[in-house]
């Protein structure tokens with residue numbers, strides 16, 4: 001069974017057309033302590049269940065977008081552009 005990634009521009013496509021960009025992580029403010037910057041760069045939640053992730057449609061529209069994926073069932077719950085109101089900050 002193949003995994004279909006829902007590109008907000010092209011619709012569901014085979015996962016081999018995409019690059020995974022990792023889970024989203026809130027960017028620290030300028031002048032934040034170095035510990036916060038290190039956490040932003042290197043620490044991942046590795047959630048068990050739904051999480052927001054970056055995806056790039058490498059072999060399609062060549063756009064970065066956000067998707068919610070259940071990491072246990074490995075199913076997508078939706079996708080949207082970075083400026084969408086559904087984005088978790």
Ligand SMILES: [Zn+2]
Nearest residue numbers: 007010057061
């Ligand atoms: Zn696309």
